[in-house]
Amino acid sequence: MKQLIIKPKLCTNCHICELACSFKHSMEFDLAHSRVKTIFHAEDDLTVPEICLQCIDPSCMKGCPTGALYLDDRINCIRVNYDSCIGCLSCVVSCPFGNMLQDRSKPGHVYKCDLCDGDPVCARFCPTGALTYVEIEPLTGSVEMELEKVEAEVG
Amino acid sequence: MPEIIIDGRRLKCEEGETVLDVCKRNRIEVPTLCYHEAIESWGGCRLCMVEISHPKWPGWSNWVTACLYPVQDGLVVGTNTTRVRRLRATVLDLLLARCPNSSVIQKLAAEYGVEDTNYEPRLDGDNCILCGLCVRVCDEVIGVTAIGTANRGASKEISEPLKEPPVDCIGCAACAYVCPTDVIQVIQTPDYRVIWDRTFDMYKCVECGISHITVEQKDWLIAKDNLPADYYDLCDICKRKHTAEKQKELSML
Numbered sequence: 093m094k095q096l097i098i099k100p101k102l103c104t105n106c107h108i109c110e111l112a113c114s115f116k117h118s119m120e121f122d123l124a125h126s127r128v129k130t131i132f133h134a135e136d137d138l139t140v141p142e143i144c145l146q147c148i149d150p151s152c153m154k155g156c157p158t159g160a161l162y163l164d165d166r167i168n169c170i171r172v173n174y175d176s177c178i179g180c181l182s183c184v185v186s187c188p189f190g191n192m193l194q195d196r197s198k199p200g201h202v203y204k205c206d207l208c209d210g211d212p213v214c215a216r217f218c219p220t221g222a223l224t225y226v227e228i229e230p231l232t233g234s235v236e237m238e239l240e241k242v243e244a245e246v247g
Numbered sequence: 248m249p250e251i252i253i254d255g256r257r258l259k260c261e262e263g264e265t266v267l268d269v270c271k272r273n274r275i276e277v278p279t280l281c282y283h284e285a286i287e288s289w290g291g292c293r294l295c296m297v298e299i300s301h302p303k304w305p306g307w308s309n310w311v312t313a314c315l316y317p318v319q320d321g322l323v324v325g326t327n328t329t330r331v332r333r334l335r336a337t338v339l340d341l342l343l344a345r346c347p348n349s350s351v352i353q354k355l356a357a358e359y360g361v362e363d364t365n366y367e368p369r370l371d372g373d374n375c376i377l378c379g380l381c382v383r384v385c386d387e388v389i390g391v392t393a394i395g396t397a398n399r400g401a402s403k404e405i406s407e408p409l410k411e412p413p414v415d416c417i418g419c420a421a422c423a424y425v426c427p428t429d430v431i432q433v434i435q436t437p438d439y440r441v442i443w444d445r446t447f448d449m450y451k452c453v454e455c456g457i458s459h460i461t462v463e464q465k466d467w468l469i470a471k472d473n474l475p476a477d478y479y480d481l482c483d484i485c486k487r488k489h490t491a492e493k494q495k496e497l498s499m500l
Contacts, residue, residue, distance in 0.1 A: 100498040131491035136499065140491040154472060157388050158285035175271070176284040178384055179424030181459045182468060185479050190486030194459065199435065200424040239500060 093168055095228045096205075096212055098141055099242070103222035105132050105139040109214035116213045117203070127193065127205040128214045128223070141223055143214070144191040144205035146170055152204070155186030169207040177202065249320040254327065260318045267295055267313035270326060277313050277326050278335065278355060280342075280427045281378035286387055288314040292378050293338045294355075298325040310334060335359050341366065342376055349374035349428045374428040375405055381422035381431060391415045391467070394422065394443065412445035418461035452482035459483070 110126035118125040128143040150170050153161045160176035161183060163169070179200025183192045195201040205212075207225075215225040249260055253275055260269045265288065270277045281292040290312040299316065300308040300323045313326070325331060339356040344366035346352055352374075356362070379396065382405060386392045393416035397406035407413040418440050423431040434441040439448055440461055449458035450465045460468070465479050481489070 098494065100494055129487060131488060133491070133495050136495060138495050138498070140494045140498075142487050142491050142494075155468065157471070160285065173284070177424075178283075178285055178388055178421040180389070180419045180421045180464070184483055185459050185465075185468070186472075187483065188486060189490040190481075190483040190488075191490070192483065194483070199433065200420065239497070243500075 093228065094210075094225055095168070096143060096146075096207065096215060097224045097226060097228070098143065099222050099224070100138055100140040101222075102220045103130065103139040103141055104220055105130055106219065108217050108219060109141055109223055112213040112217040116208060124196070127203065139222075141214070142189075142191060143223075144170070145189060146205075146207070151186045151188055152183035152192050155182040157182060164206075167207050167210045170204065171206050172202060172204060249318050249322075251318050251320070251322040251324060253324040262318075264318050265314055266297060266299075266311070266316045266318060266322075266324055269318060270313060275326055278358075279314065280351075280355075280376060281380055282314045283380055283384070283425055286380065286383045286425075288312075289379060289383065290315045292342075292376065294335055296331060296334050296338070298328050298331050299323065300325075332359060336361050340364050344368050346372065346374040346376060346428065349376075351428050352376070373430050375430045376428055377403060377405065378427060379405070380425045380427065381405060384421050384425050385416075389417065389419060389421055389467075391417055393417070407443050413443050416443055416445055416447075417463040417467045418442055418445070418447035419464045419467075450479060452485055453480045454485045455482060457482040457484060 107123065107130060109128050110123045110130060111121050113127050114120060114122050114125040117127065128141055130139050130141050132139045146169055153170060157180065158176045158178055160173045161170055162173055164171050181194060181200065181202065184194050184202055192202060192204050195203060212225050215223045249262065251258055251260055251269065253270060258269055258273055267277060278294045280294050281289055282295065293312065295313040296310050297313045298308055299311055302321050336359040339359050339361050342352050343356045343361060343364040347364065347368040347370065382394055382396060385394055393413040394405060394407055397404055420433050420442055423433045423442065437458060439446050447461035447463060450460050450462045451458045459482065469476060469478065
Protein backbone atom coordinates (compact mmCIF):
# COMPACT_ATOMS: atom_id res chain seq x y z
CA MET A 93 0.00 0.00 0.00
CA LYS A 94 1.38 3.40 -0.98
CA GLN A 95 1.30 6.27 1.47
CA LEU A 96 2.14 9.95 1.44
CA ILE A 97 5.15 10.43 3.70
CA ILE A 98 6.05 13.82 5.18
CA LYS A 99 9.67 14.53 6.15
CA PRO A 100 9.75 18.09 7.53
CA LYS A 101 13.56 18.15 7.78
CA LEU A 102 13.85 17.98 4.01
CA CYS A 103 11.33 20.76 3.34
CA THR A 104 12.78 24.05 2.09
CA ASN A 105 9.49 25.99 2.18
CA CYS A 106 9.52 26.47 -1.60
CA HIS A 107 5.68 26.15 -1.87
CA ILE A 108 5.93 24.07 -5.06
CA CYS A 109 3.68 21.38 -3.54
CA GLU A 110 1.02 23.99 -2.81
CA LEU A 111 1.20 25.49 -6.28
CA ALA A 112 1.05 22.06 -7.94
CA CYS A 113 -1.90 21.04 -5.76
CA SER A 114 -3.76 24.26 -6.43
CA PHE A 115 -3.24 24.00 -10.18
CA LYS A 116 -4.26 20.35 -10.28
CA HIS A 117 -7.52 20.98 -8.43
CA SER A 118 -8.59 24.47 -9.47
CA MET A 119 -6.50 25.27 -12.60
CA GLU A 120 -5.15 28.29 -10.72
CA PHE A 121 -1.86 29.00 -8.99
CA ASP A 122 -3.40 30.19 -5.75
CA LEU A 123 -2.06 28.96 -2.42
CA ALA A 124 -5.53 29.40 -0.89
CA HIS A 125 -6.84 26.55 -3.08
CA SER A 126 -4.14 24.11 -2.08
CA ARG A 127 -4.93 20.97 -0.09
CA VAL A 128 -1.42 20.97 1.34
CA LYS A 129 -0.29 23.88 3.52
CA THR A 130 3.30 24.48 4.55
CA ILE A 131 3.75 25.90 8.03
CA PHE A 132 7.07 27.61 8.77
CA HIS A 133 8.57 27.51 12.26
CA ALA A 134 11.05 30.39 12.31
CA GLU A 135 12.56 29.57 15.70
CA ASP A 136 13.71 26.11 14.53
CA ASP A 137 14.06 27.01 10.86
CA LEU A 138 11.81 24.09 10.01
CA THR A 139 8.83 23.87 7.66
CA VAL A 140 6.13 21.27 8.04
CA PRO A 141 3.95 20.44 5.03
CA GLU A 142 0.49 19.82 6.46
CA ILE A 143 -1.79 17.50 4.53
CA CYS A 144 -4.65 15.12 5.30
CA LEU A 145 -3.27 12.12 7.19
CA GLN A 146 -5.98 9.74 5.83
CA CYS A 147 -6.71 8.54 9.37
CA ILE A 148 -7.63 4.92 10.02
CA ASP A 149 -10.44 6.10 12.31
CA PRO A 150 -11.45 9.39 10.64
CA SER A 151 -13.27 12.00 12.74
CA CYS A 152 -14.46 13.84 9.63
CA MET A 153 -16.35 10.73 8.52
CA LYS A 154 -17.88 10.35 11.98
CA GLY A 155 -18.92 13.99 12.13
CA CYS A 156 -20.60 13.97 8.69
CA PRO A 157 -24.37 13.58 9.14
CA THR A 158 -24.99 12.32 5.59
CA GLY A 159 -22.14 9.89 4.92
CA ALA A 160 -20.79 12.13 2.18
CA LEU A 161 -17.23 11.23 3.20
CA TYR A 162 -16.23 7.76 2.18
CA LEU A 163 -13.16 5.56 2.15
CA ASP A 164 -11.79 4.90 -1.32
CA ASP A 165 -10.11 1.60 -0.41
CA ARG A 166 -8.40 1.39 -3.81
CA ILE A 167 -5.89 4.04 -2.67
CA ASN A 168 -6.80 4.19 1.05
CA CYS A 169 -8.06 7.72 0.87
CA ILE A 170 -11.01 9.52 2.47
CA ARG A 171 -12.90 11.36 -0.26
CA VAL A 172 -15.88 13.68 -0.50
CA ASN A 173 -18.99 12.72 -2.43
CA TYR A 174 -20.25 16.20 -3.31
CA ASP A 175 -23.66 14.85 -4.35
CA SER A 176 -24.31 13.88 -0.73
CA CYS A 177 -22.79 16.95 0.92
CA ILE A 178 -25.19 19.39 2.60
CA GLY A 179 -22.56 22.05 3.38
CA CYS A 180 -22.95 21.98 7.17
CA LEU A 181 -19.15 22.10 7.78
CA SER A 182 -19.33 19.37 10.44
CA CYS A 183 -16.29 17.69 8.86
CA VAL A 184 -14.24 20.91 8.94
CA VAL A 185 -14.81 21.39 12.65
CA SER A 186 -14.53 17.66 13.43
CA CYS A 187 -11.05 17.07 11.97
CA PRO A 188 -8.70 17.28 14.97
CA PHE A 189 -5.74 18.11 12.71
CA GLY A 190 -7.32 20.95 10.74
CA ASN A 191 -6.80 19.24 7.40
CA MET A 192 -10.38 19.38 6.20
CA LEU A 193 -10.60 22.67 4.36
CA GLN A 194 -13.29 25.12 3.46
CA ASP A 195 -13.53 27.36 0.42
CA ARG A 196 -13.99 30.80 2.00
CA SER A 197 -15.39 32.27 -1.21
CA LYS A 198 -18.14 29.62 -1.55
CA PRO A 199 -20.11 29.11 1.67
CA GLY A 200 -20.38 25.47 2.66
CA HIS A 201 -17.98 24.14 0.02
CA VAL A 202 -15.43 21.81 1.61
CA TYR A 203 -12.44 20.07 0.12
CA LYS A 204 -9.67 17.79 1.21
CA CYS A 205 -6.67 15.90 -0.12
CA ASP A 206 -7.86 13.18 -2.51
CA LEU A 207 -4.34 11.86 -3.17
CA CYS A 208 -4.91 12.98 -6.80
CA ASP A 209 -6.54 9.63 -7.49
CA GLY A 210 -3.36 7.72 -6.71
CA ASP A 211 -0.68 10.05 -8.07
CA PRO A 212 -0.32 13.04 -5.72
CA VAL A 213 1.17 15.98 -7.60
CA CYS A 214 2.63 17.46 -4.40
CA ALA A 215 4.91 14.44 -4.04
CA ARG A 216 5.60 14.31 -7.78
CA PHE A 217 6.80 17.93 -7.87
CA CYS A 218 8.52 18.10 -4.46
CA PRO A 219 12.15 18.76 -5.40
CA THR A 220 13.70 17.65 -2.11
CA GLY A 221 11.73 14.55 -1.18
CA ALA A 222 10.00 16.13 1.82
CA LEU A 223 6.77 14.77 0.42
CA THR A 224 6.97 11.31 -1.10
CA TYR A 225 4.36 8.83 -2.18
CA VAL A 226 5.96 5.47 -1.59
CA GLU A 227 5.20 1.87 -0.95
CA ILE A 228 5.44 1.26 2.79
CA GLU A 229 5.48 -1.82 4.91
CA PRO A 230 2.87 -1.93 7.62
CA LEU A 231 4.18 -0.92 11.06
CA THR A 232 5.57 -3.95 12.86
CA GLY A 233 7.92 -2.75 15.57
CA SER A 234 7.45 -0.07 18.20
CA VAL A 235 6.98 3.59 17.27
CA GLU A 236 10.51 4.33 18.52
CA MET A 237 12.00 1.74 16.21
CA GLU A 238 10.09 3.15 13.26
CA LEU A 239 11.30 6.64 14.15
CA GLU A 240 14.88 5.43 14.28
CA LYS A 241 14.49 3.95 10.85
CA VAL A 242 13.17 7.25 9.50
CA GLU A 243 15.99 9.12 11.27
CA ALA A 244 18.60 6.88 9.63
CA GLU A 245 17.00 7.52 6.26
CA VAL A 246 16.77 11.30 6.63
CA GLY A 247 20.16 11.64 8.35
CA MET B 248 -28.43 -9.14 -10.79
CA PRO B 249 -30.92 -7.16 -12.92
CA GLU B 250 -29.85 -5.71 -16.23
CA ILE B 251 -31.60 -2.76 -17.80
CA ILE B 252 -31.23 -0.91 -21.09
CA ILE B 253 -30.89 2.87 -20.87
CA ASP B 254 -30.72 4.78 -24.16
CA GLY B 255 -29.58 1.61 -25.90
CA ARG B 256 -26.85 0.81 -23.36
CA ARG B 257 -27.13 -2.48 -21.49
CA LEU B 258 -26.26 -1.72 -17.85
CA LYS B 259 -25.85 -3.89 -14.80
CA CYS B 260 -27.55 -2.72 -11.62
CA GLU B 261 -28.13 -3.72 -8.04
CA GLU B 262 -31.44 -4.95 -6.66
CA GLY B 263 -33.44 -2.09 -5.13
CA GLU B 264 -31.69 0.72 -7.00
CA THR B 265 -33.68 3.38 -8.76
CA VAL B 266 -33.36 4.24 -12.45
CA LEU B 267 -31.75 7.56 -11.48
CA ASP B 268 -29.07 5.79 -9.39
CA VAL B 269 -28.08 3.75 -12.46
CA CYS B 270 -28.10 6.86 -14.66
CA LYS B 271 -25.91 8.80 -12.23
CA ARG B 272 -23.41 5.96 -11.90
CA ASN B 273 -23.10 5.66 -15.66
CA ARG B 274 -22.93 9.42 -16.23
CA ILE B 275 -26.20 9.54 -18.13
CA GLU B 276 -27.58 13.02 -17.72
CA VAL B 277 -31.05 13.33 -16.23
CA PRO B 278 -32.02 16.81 -14.98
CA THR B 279 -33.17 17.01 -11.35
CA LEU B 280 -34.15 19.81 -8.99
CA CYS B 281 -35.65 18.14 -5.92
CA TYR B 282 -33.17 15.26 -5.75
CA HIS B 283 -30.29 15.00 -3.30
CA GLU B 284 -28.32 11.84 -2.61
CA ALA B 285 -28.39 12.30 1.15
CA ILE B 286 -32.14 12.82 1.27
CA GLU B 287 -34.93 10.38 0.48
CA SER B 288 -36.30 10.87 -3.03
CA TRP B 289 -39.61 12.57 -3.28
CA GLY B 290 -40.46 12.92 -6.96
CA GLY B 291 -41.77 16.46 -6.55
CA CYS B 292 -40.18 18.43 -9.35
CA ARG B 293 -41.12 15.92 -12.12
CA LEU B 294 -38.02 16.87 -14.12
CA CYS B 295 -36.39 13.44 -14.00
CA MET B 296 -39.30 11.86 -15.93
CA VAL B 297 -38.14 9.07 -18.23
CA GLU B 298 -39.96 6.80 -20.61
CA ILE B 299 -39.97 3.12 -19.73
CA SER B 300 -40.97 -0.04 -21.48
CA HIS B 301 -40.48 -3.75 -20.96
CA PRO B 302 -40.39 -6.79 -23.29
CA LYS B 303 -43.25 -8.20 -21.22
CA TRP B 304 -45.52 -5.22 -22.05
CA PRO B 305 -45.49 -5.26 -25.86
CA GLY B 306 -46.62 -1.99 -27.35
CA TRP B 307 -46.87 -0.30 -23.96
CA SER B 308 -44.74 2.42 -22.49
CA ASN B 309 -45.04 4.59 -19.44
CA TRP B 310 -43.59 7.76 -17.94
CA VAL B 311 -42.12 7.58 -14.47
CA THR B 312 -39.89 9.67 -12.25
CA ALA B 313 -36.40 8.14 -12.45
CA CYS B 314 -35.65 9.09 -8.84
CA LEU B 315 -38.42 6.84 -7.48
CA TYR B 316 -38.77 4.00 -9.99
CA PRO B 317 -36.97 0.81 -8.88
CA VAL B 318 -35.10 -1.13 -11.55
CA GLN B 319 -36.36 -4.49 -12.74
CA ASP B 320 -34.69 -6.94 -15.05
CA GLY B 321 -35.17 -6.18 -18.73
CA LEU B 322 -36.50 -2.64 -18.28
CA VAL B 323 -35.95 -0.41 -21.31
CA VAL B 324 -35.47 3.26 -20.42
CA GLY B 325 -35.32 6.31 -22.67
CA THR B 326 -33.96 9.41 -20.94
CA ASN B 327 -33.95 11.79 -23.87
CA THR B 328 -36.71 10.75 -26.26
CA THR B 329 -38.92 13.30 -28.01
CA ARG B 330 -41.81 12.53 -25.68
CA VAL B 331 -39.62 12.89 -22.58
CA ARG B 332 -38.24 16.18 -23.85
CA ARG B 333 -41.76 17.46 -24.52
CA LEU B 334 -42.86 16.44 -21.05
CA ARG B 335 -39.90 18.16 -19.41
CA ALA B 336 -40.51 21.27 -21.50
CA THR B 337 -44.07 21.44 -20.11
CA VAL B 338 -42.80 21.07 -16.54
CA LEU B 339 -40.21 23.78 -17.13
CA ASP B 340 -42.81 26.02 -18.75
CA LEU B 341 -44.83 25.82 -15.53
CA LEU B 342 -41.78 26.31 -13.34
CA LEU B 343 -40.79 29.33 -15.40
CA ALA B 344 -44.23 30.81 -14.83
CA ARG B 345 -43.77 30.29 -11.10
CA CYS B 346 -40.28 31.79 -10.88
CA PRO B 347 -39.49 33.78 -14.04
CA ASN B 348 -36.47 35.42 -12.42
CA SER B 349 -34.59 32.28 -11.42
CA SER B 350 -31.46 31.84 -13.52
CA VAL B 351 -31.34 28.09 -12.79
CA ILE B 352 -34.85 27.58 -14.18
CA GLN B 353 -34.21 29.95 -17.10
CA LYS B 354 -31.10 27.98 -18.07
CA LEU B 355 -32.80 24.60 -17.81
CA ALA B 356 -35.84 25.83 -19.70
CA ALA B 357 -33.65 27.19 -22.49
CA GLU B 358 -32.05 23.73 -22.83
CA TYR B 359 -35.51 22.35 -23.54
CA GLY B 360 -36.43 25.13 -25.95
CA VAL B 361 -38.61 27.12 -23.55
CA GLU B 362 -37.59 30.76 -23.77
CA ASP B 363 -40.81 32.30 -22.53
CA THR B 364 -43.56 30.80 -20.47
CA ASN B 365 -46.99 30.20 -21.99
CA TYR B 366 -48.65 30.88 -18.66
CA GLU B 367 -48.99 34.06 -16.70
CA PRO B 368 -45.67 34.62 -14.90
CA ARG B 369 -45.71 35.29 -11.17
CA LEU B 370 -43.65 38.45 -11.27
CA ASP B 371 -43.83 39.45 -7.62
CA GLY B 372 -42.86 36.05 -6.18
CA ASP B 373 -39.56 34.66 -4.99
CA ASN B 374 -37.61 31.88 -6.73
CA CYS B 375 -38.89 29.04 -4.55
CA ILE B 376 -40.11 26.04 -6.59
CA LEU B 377 -41.50 24.26 -3.50
CA CYS B 378 -39.26 21.22 -4.01
CA GLY B 379 -39.10 20.85 -0.25
CA LEU B 380 -35.40 19.97 -0.15
CA CYS B 381 -34.83 22.46 2.69
CA VAL B 382 -37.66 21.00 4.76
CA ARG B 383 -36.53 17.45 4.09
CA VAL B 384 -32.84 18.05 4.86
CA CYS B 385 -33.81 19.74 8.13
CA ASP B 386 -36.07 16.85 9.08
CA GLU B 387 -34.19 13.81 7.77
CA VAL B 388 -30.53 14.72 8.07
CA ILE B 389 -30.27 17.38 10.75
CA GLY B 390 -33.30 16.01 12.57
CA VAL B 391 -34.57 19.26 14.08
CA THR B 392 -37.56 20.02 11.76
CA ALA B 393 -37.22 23.78 12.21
CA ILE B 394 -39.10 24.67 9.00
CA GLY B 395 -42.06 23.26 7.12
CA THR B 396 -44.66 24.05 4.51
CA ALA B 397 -47.55 26.36 5.24
CA ASN B 398 -50.95 26.79 3.51
CA ARG B 399 -52.23 24.74 0.58
CA GLY B 400 -52.64 24.93 -3.15
CA ALA B 401 -51.59 28.12 -4.85
CA SER B 402 -50.63 29.83 -1.60
CA LYS B 403 -48.42 26.96 -0.34
CA GLU B 404 -45.04 28.17 0.85
CA ILE B 405 -41.99 27.18 2.85
CA SER B 406 -42.21 28.83 6.21
CA GLU B 407 -41.04 28.93 9.78
CA PRO B 408 -43.68 27.82 12.31
CA LEU B 409 -46.17 30.67 12.78
CA LYS B 410 -43.87 32.90 10.68
CA GLU B 411 -41.73 33.53 13.71
CA PRO B 412 -37.97 32.88 13.98
CA PRO B 413 -37.82 29.08 14.40
CA VAL B 414 -36.86 28.04 17.93
CA ASP B 415 -35.57 24.59 16.89
CA CYS B 416 -33.26 25.90 14.14
CA ILE B 417 -29.54 25.39 14.80
CA GLY B 418 -28.41 27.76 12.04
CA CYS B 419 -26.42 25.13 10.13
CA ALA B 420 -27.48 26.62 6.75
CA ALA B 421 -27.80 23.17 5.19
CA CYS B 422 -31.20 24.27 3.83
CA ALA B 423 -29.57 27.18 2.02
CA TYR B 424 -26.81 24.93 0.65
CA VAL B 425 -29.17 22.31 -0.83
CA CYS B 426 -31.68 24.83 -2.24
CA PRO B 427 -31.54 24.38 -6.03
CA THR B 428 -32.62 27.96 -6.79
CA ASP B 429 -30.74 29.73 -3.95
CA VAL B 430 -33.81 31.29 -2.36
CA ILE B 431 -32.85 30.98 1.29
CA GLN B 432 -30.99 34.08 2.42
CA VAL B 433 -28.05 33.75 4.78
CA ILE B 434 -26.32 36.82 6.15
CA GLN B 435 -22.89 35.82 7.38
CA THR B 436 -20.56 38.04 9.39
CA PRO B 437 -17.64 36.95 11.60
CA ASP B 438 -19.82 37.46 14.68
CA TYR B 439 -23.27 36.26 13.72
CA ARG B 440 -25.34 34.48 11.08
CA VAL B 441 -28.89 35.47 10.17
CA ILE B 442 -31.10 32.78 8.63
CA TRP B 443 -34.91 32.43 8.73
CA ASP B 444 -35.04 35.85 10.48
CA ARG B 445 -33.20 34.45 13.46
CA THR B 446 -29.77 35.69 14.51
CA PHE B 447 -27.26 33.10 15.64
CA ASP B 448 -24.03 33.81 17.48
CA MET B 449 -21.03 32.14 15.87
CA TYR B 450 -18.89 29.78 17.91
CA LYS B 451 -15.48 31.39 17.69
CA CYS B 452 -12.04 29.81 17.87
CA VAL B 453 -10.61 30.49 21.32
CA GLU B 454 -7.22 31.40 19.84
CA CYS B 455 -7.88 33.45 16.71
CA GLY B 456 -11.61 34.20 16.73
CA ILE B 457 -12.41 32.64 13.33
CA SER B 458 -15.74 30.82 13.29
CA HIS B 459 -17.30 28.10 11.16
CA ILE B 460 -20.38 27.02 13.07
CA THR B 461 -23.03 28.56 15.26
CA VAL B 462 -23.21 27.96 19.01
CA GLU B 463 -26.41 25.92 18.51
CA GLN B 464 -24.75 23.81 15.83
CA LYS B 465 -21.84 23.10 18.17
CA ASP B 466 -24.26 21.88 20.86
CA TRP B 467 -26.02 19.74 18.26
CA LEU B 468 -22.74 18.15 17.11
CA ILE B 469 -21.61 17.48 20.68
CA ALA B 470 -24.92 15.80 21.49
CA LYS B 471 -24.88 13.82 18.21
CA ASP B 472 -21.35 12.41 18.59
CA ASN B 473 -21.16 12.43 22.39
CA LEU B 474 -17.99 14.53 22.48
CA PRO B 475 -16.36 16.62 25.22
CA ALA B 476 -17.67 20.20 25.39
CA ASP B 477 -14.35 21.75 24.30
CA TYR B 478 -13.90 19.56 21.19
CA TYR B 479 -14.79 22.36 18.78
CA ASP B 480 -12.85 25.15 20.51
CA LEU B 481 -10.22 25.58 17.80
CA CYS B 482 -10.68 26.56 14.16
CA ASP B 483 -9.10 24.57 11.35
CA ILE B 484 -6.19 26.99 10.93
CA CYS B 485 -5.23 26.88 14.62
CA LYS B 486 -5.62 23.10 14.72
CA ARG B 487 -3.33 22.87 11.70
CA LYS B 488 -0.75 25.00 13.50
CA HIS B 489 -0.90 22.68 16.51
CA THR B 490 -0.53 19.62 14.29
CA ALA B 491 2.48 21.19 12.58
CA GLU B 492 3.94 21.91 16.02
CA LYS B 493 3.54 18.23 16.96
CA GLN B 494 5.06 17.05 13.70
CA LYS B 495 7.94 19.47 14.18
CA GLU B 496 8.62 18.04 17.63
CA LEU B 497 8.45 14.51 16.23
CA SER B 498 10.91 15.30 13.48
CA MET B 499 13.29 17.02 15.94
CA LEU B 500 13.58 13.88 18.08
